Amino acid sequence: MAKYIVQKSGPLHGEVEISGSKNAVLPIMAAALLAEGECEILEAPALRDVDVMCKLLRSIGSEVKEDYDNGRIVIRTDKIIEEQAPYELVKRMRASILVMGPLLARTKKAKIALPGGCAIGARPIDLHLKGFQALGAEIEQGHGYVEARADKLTGGKVYLDFPSVGATENIMMAAVLAEGNTIIENAAEEPEIVDLANFMNKMGAKVKGAGTDTIRIEGVPSLHGTRHTVIPDRIETGTFMVAAAITRGNVLLKNVVPDHVKPVIAKLIECGVSIEDSDEGMRVRGDLQPLISTDIKTMPYPGFPTDMQPQFMALLATVSGPSVVVETVFENRYMHVGELNRMGAEIKIEGRSSIIPGDKTLQGAQVICTDLRAGAAMVLAGLMAEGTTEISEIYHLERGYSSFADKFRSLGADLIKVED
Ligand code: UD1
DSSP: OEEEEEEOOOOOEEEEEOOBOHHHHHHHHHHGGGEESEEEEESOOOOHHHHHHHHHHHHHTOEEEEEGGGTEEEEEOSOOOOOEEOHHHHTTOGGGGGGHHHHHHHHSEEEEEOOOOBTTBOOOOHHHHHHHHHTTOEEEEETTEEEEEOSSOBOOEEEOSSOOHHHHHHHHHHHTTSBSEEEEESOOOOHHHHHHHHHHHHTTOEEEOBTBSEEEEEOOSOEEOOEEEOOBOHHHHHHHHHHHHHTTOEEEEESOOGGGGHHHHHHHHHHTOEEEEOSSOEEEESSSSOOBOOOEEBOSTTSBOGGGHHHHHHHHHHSBSOEEEEOOSOTTOOHHHHHHHHTTOOOEEETTEEEEOOOOOOBOOEEEOOSHHHHHHHHHHHHHSBSEEEEEOTHHHHHHOTTHHHHHHHTTOEEEEEEO
16 A cells, blocks of 8 residues: 655745646536536546546446546436446445436436445435435435435425535536426535536526525526536645645645635634735745634635645644634544644544644654545645654545645655555
8 A cells, every 4th residue: 555755844835736626526527417418527637536436427328538637528428327326436435426416317216325424424415315305306225225216306495404515516416407496595605516507507507596505496408518627626725725834835826716715815814824816826925924823613615614624733733822623514524633643733622622732843653544634634744743754545635636746746845655
């Protein structure tokens, strides 16, 4: 199994190009199943998760051409041959459940392996299913699978008890081909939802209100192929912003949408980081003044993203003064705390809150990536830690960050990948 070996690296400097968004491209690839015709997706990031989605779409009957060097994926689905997502793929990537809405819309049936628990919480899919039921589908569960069937889908009103990103996307994708109008209330407002709506509208769908808490969809009889450029990854953006901050460096980030990272910008400024936006990109400087603590509460968008919580925790361990982080989105997203504590962070967890004393000189240690964003936090901590940090189970990082080690090295990080 491969590992990263990270040495204390000094301030990062230079420029980094942010890739297309993982969490936008996955639902967009699933939505391509809705089209009678070819969909061309541009700025697709080269990621293991994207690869899994390609495999899944092929198993369903799509013809998929990947040209990762040019960030281009072409998907065409003339005939659905298998209306299901098998356990082998769902267990590798939870986002496989996003094919359920499009399959149900196109063939009136879909069978998906239940994703089960994962490192960051139980993550049920009850809200996805509640949405399909509101559109007239019958749901049956058994033998580790859930199946949805309908004679026809008809528009309906769905209130989401929590603004789940995946449920909002799955329900939108089922509703675009339903007969009549659908309203999703307390919908998720993430930029990836807006990107999905834009993609489907280019295919001929009628989706309004994406990016607000009420999404209205007027069903249409069919959708055609289209071409779409995926938005930049706001979590990769945030990760490199924190990398500049934690190493007290000076980095220019290119291909970013500052509006999508507003809470990250606000919190970094509270820590004393300087952020300047220009036509060139976003310059992040952690070298202008000593950095200080701040408190964070994760929330659905436009609140502070849970996917940036582990990386921020690494930063807060190194700044002056104590901080409190409250995780409200996932019930068990503190697996990285034990690893940061092995490096000397001395973080304490109290229920959903954690107290970070700060003022620590981290020490290199052997640590593991417990999940994708936790893995990023380990790399960030390793860049500041005295001595060598050995990070194992890095396959998590390759799921969601494109050219991760190369990008860090180009900024001056001392990071190498070794095969064990
Ligand atoms: C998406 C992102 C993930 C991010 C998360 C929250 C993708 C591929 N992944 O995941 O990176 O961390 O949003 O921003 O886009 N819930 C239910 N019932 C449901 C669905 C969700 O109770 O039917 C709960 C979950 O257990 C969790 C919370 O809602 O506590 C948020 O989950 P959700 O927004 O659905 O996250 P994902 O779409 O899985």
